[in-house]
Amino acid sequence: MRKSEHVDPARSPWHLLGAELRHQREQVRRLSLRDVAREVFCDDGDLSKWERGIARLHADTARRLDEFYGAQGRIMAMHALAVEVERLRTLAKEGTSGKEAATERRQVLRLAAVSAGIGALGESSEALRQGIAAFYADDFRSIAGWERACADHLYGLHNRPPAQVAADLLIDLFTVKRQKELSSPAEALDLARVTATLAGMQANVLTRQGDHGAALRWWHTARQAADASGNLELRLWIRSEEARHGLYGQRDPQTVLDIVHEAQRLLGPAKPSVDLLTIKAKTLSALGRHDEAQQTLDLLVDVADKGVTDYPLGFWSPNKIYFARSWVYAAMGEERKADAVRDYVLSHSRGYQYRANVRLHEALCMVVNGATAEGALHAAGVIDTLEPAYLTQHVKHTGQMVLNAVPPAQHDHPAVAALRDLLRSRSAN
Secondary structure (H helix, E strand, C coil): CCCCCCCCCCCCHHHHHHHHHHHHHHHHCCCCHHHHHHHHCCCHHHHHHHHCCCCCCCHHHHHHHHHHHCCCCHHHHHHHHHHHHHHHHHHHHHHCCHHHHHHHHHHHHHHHHHHHCCCCCCCCHHHHHHHHHHHHCCCCCCHHHHHHHHHHHHHHHHHCCHHHHHHHHHHHHHHHHHHHHCCCHHHHHHHHHHHHHHHHHHHHHHHHCCCHHHHHHHHHHHHHHHHHHCCHHHHHHHHHHHHHHHCCCCCCHHHHHHHHHHHHHHHCCCCCCHHHHHHHHHHHHHCCCHHHHHHHHHHHHHHHHCCCCCCCCCCCCCHHHHHHHHHHHHHHCCHHHHHHHHHHHHHHCCCHHHHHHHHHHHHHHHHHCCCHHHHHHHHHHHHHCCCHHHCCHHHHHHHHHHHHCCCHHHCCCHHHHHHHHHHHHHHHC
C-alpha cells in the first residue's frame, strides 16, 4: 500500500483529526482508502479529504470510523474538539479583536495537540465542551481548593476508568499552569506543588493506559515542578511514584532501582523511607534477587513498626506495604505468607488495581510452585472478568509476570496458551 502524503496535525484541529484517521488506517489497520470506505459506507474520495483536513465529516461518520477502528472514543472526542474550536472561532470573529482571537485559538489548539497524545478526552461532546469552557473561564482556585481537587483525582484513580481520569486531569493541569503564570511569586511556589501533584497523577494514569512515552514526559514535568517548589517530601513522592510505576513495563528494573537510590540520597541514608523500601523490595524481586528482596521486606516491616510514615499529601496507604509483600512472597513461592498479605489487601483496599493484581500474585505463586495449569487458569479468570476500561497496563504486566514464570517446557500447555492468547487479544482491543 502506497503511503500517503504527510498531514501536519498542528495546522488545525481538523488536520489533527485527519492525521489520527490516517494513522488508524495506515499504521494500525494497514488498509486502503477503498477498504475503509466500503466498511463504513462512505466515499473513498471524501475519506481522503477528511484525512487531509480539507473537508469536515459528520459526527455520525466519526462515530462509525471510531467503532470500525476500535479507537475507544478517541476519534469522536477529537471530532467534537474540532467542532468546538470552530464555534469559538466564530464567536471570536463576532466580538473579539484579531489579536485576542488568535491567542484564544492558539490556546485551544495547544489543548488539542496534548489531547492527541493521551487518547480520548471523554465519551461525549458535552463533556468535552464543559472541559474547554472550564479552561476558558479561568477556573482559578485557592490552594485549599486545588488540594481538594488533588484528593478528588486520587479517588478517581482508584475507582474510575483511566481515560476519564486523564481527561479531567488534563483540564486542571492547563488551568493551574495559567494560574501560575499570573500568580505572585509566593503563590507560584504553592502552585508548583499542585502542578507536581497533578502531573504525577497524570503520569500515573497514562502508565495505566500503557502510554509510556507520554507518561515519561509527565514524570519529567512533575519532577521539575516538585524541585521548583522546594518541598522535600513532594520531591521524594514524585520520584517514588516514578519508580513504582516504572516497574510495569515502562523502565528497566535496574533504572527503577537507580531512581529509588536517587530518592534515598535526597532523604539521607539515616532516614529510611517506608515507601521507598516497598518499591525497592519489588524491584529486587523483578531482578530475581529474591534474598535481597526478603531482606528489604524485613527492614521495611521494622521501619513501619516504628511509626515512620510518608506522604503528607494524603497519598500514603498501609496497603502499599502489604502489596509489596504479596509481590515478593508470590515470586518466591512463599504461599502461606503470600496468602496472608493478599487477604489483608483484599479486605482493606477498594482500588481495582490492587485487588486484581494481588489475585494475579496468587496465580504467580501457583506457577512458581509447579502448579502451572492452575495458575494460568486462575490468572485468565482474573483478567477475563475485568471490564476493558479497567484492564490497565499494571494488570496486564502482572499477567505477563505469570506467563514469564512458566518453565519453557510448559509454554505450549493449553492453559498457558489460553492465557497468552487472552493477554494478546485484550491488549489489542
